[in-house]
Every structure is written in structure tokens, then in C-alpha cells.
Amino acid sequence: MDKTDRLILTRLQRDASLSVADLAEQVGVSKSACWRRIQKLEDQGIIRGQVTLLDPVAVGLSLTVFISMKTNQHNREWATQFRDVVEGIPGVLEVYRMGGDIDYLIKAVVADMPGYDSLYQELIKADLFDVTASFVMESIKETSELPL
Template sequence: MGCYPTNVKIMMTLDETDRRILTHLQRDASMAFDGLGQAVNLSRNACWRRIKALEAAGVISKRVAVLDPQSVGLGLMVFIMIRTNAHAPDWLEQFRNATRTIPEVLGVYRMSGDLDYLIRARVADMGDYDRLYQRLIHRVPLSDVSASFVMEEIKDTTELPL
């Protein structure tokens, strides 16, 4: 493994036990190795070794706590749809830098079709969204920006189907 550059992920074939471990960790990353091992029929040490291998291969990229947005004052989710006439590499770098440094921005996606970019953000309220919008348009020129506000979250998960 030492001969690979650090930015290259090593491809790993997942077996059924790896998939069960990952399913459990996606639901509760704080699960103790003893309990996780018991759930997937492995010893604590074998479970630990598999998790370390999954981390080394980049399958597990990080472990986080998922917060309730309402509890931290960020009850409004907004999808910001952007169309632009600028497609030069320097504009894209400016856009990337702007969106990566705005904490309310949770996800930014370059899209196919009529829409160029989609931003997913969390804000407290409409006034907070306006402040986010103002920061964004001051940092990067945009030709068309529209927003849709989530009225009800029917399903929102980080769990990948394995």
C-alpha cells in the first residue's frame, strides 16, 4: 500500500460481512466493536480489522454525528437552482471556492440538462436565506438563480443501500 499516492483510493471488493458491518455503521457509527461484532458474527478484533481496512480503502470516508436541524436553529432547507453563461475553468474555481466556504451550503452538484448547478442549503428562515443569497452573488457572478423551499421532508437519509 505504501507505493500508492495518498490521493488514490484502493479498490476493494466488499463481501457480505463487510456489507453488514457498513449497514450497521451507517445506522450507528458509535456502535461498540463488541456489539457490532456480535451483530455480524465476528470477534471484536476481526471486526476492528475489517473496519480499519474499509477506512484505508476509502470505503468509510468519515464518521459523523447527524444533528437534528430544528434543534440547532436551521429548520429551513432550500434547493438553489443555478444557470450560468460562464463555463470557463476560472469561473468554476471561483464558484467552487465560494460555495465551499459558505457553511450553510451542505451540497453543491453540477447537473446535466437545463440546470447547471444545484445547491442544497440549511438556513434558519427566509431572512437567513436572503443573507446566504447575497453572499453568494457577491462572490461569484450568476446569470439565473431560483430557489425552492422544502415544506416537508418525507425522506432524508445518509444511509446507502447495500
């Protein structure tokens, strides 16, 4: 990946709706060269997809929650069950297996506290040992842009 690829990726991270012509002009290459580079970055798996980012409050999901959890079961069967449970919950945005004091960290969005309770009721189907929730009061920085 060279400097031009990094420029293309930086611009696409900020606005994936840019036309190839506009993107090519911004990074100083021809449209065909820009298109070939984008295709190569997609083929290599560097570009995983393109999405539209929504304002959660505007779509009625005003409560963001980070859920820390521990389990007593560190085996493949439990991990598969846990994966199936969290993949089936629409409000769950991100799930991480962690090192340190907690085993898993989940980021989720819900409409309100009853919405969190519903999510929690689905989550505990995974047979968890300890669950702690922290609710976001203010988002100070939020980005999906990787520093290239």
C-alpha cells in the same frame, strides 16, 4: 467486499457509535476480525468518516432550500471562483454540477427567509446568470444510508 463487510457497513451507517464488540456480535465475527475489516474499509476509502447527525430545527436552522442555478461561464477560472464561494458559505450542505436544464444544484439550511437572503447575497458573488430557490415545506424521507 464480502457479505460481512456489507453487514458491518450497514450497521455503521445506522449507528456509527456502536462499539467494535457490539458490532462484531451483530455481524457474527470476532472483535479483532471486525476491527481489521473496519480498518481495511477505511484504508480503501469506503468509510470516509464518522459524523453526528443533528436535527436542523433543534439548532435553529428550520428552513431547507434547494437552489438551482445557471451560468454563462463554463471555464476553469469561473468554476474555481464558484467553488471558493460555495465552500465559504456555512449553510451550504451539498453542491452538485448537473447535466440538463440547470448547471448547479445546492442544498442549504438557514434559520429563516432573512437567513436565505444573506446566503443568496454571498452566493451571487460567484457571478451567476440565473438563480431559482425552492423551499422545503415537509421532509418526507431523509437518509444518509446507502443501500448495500
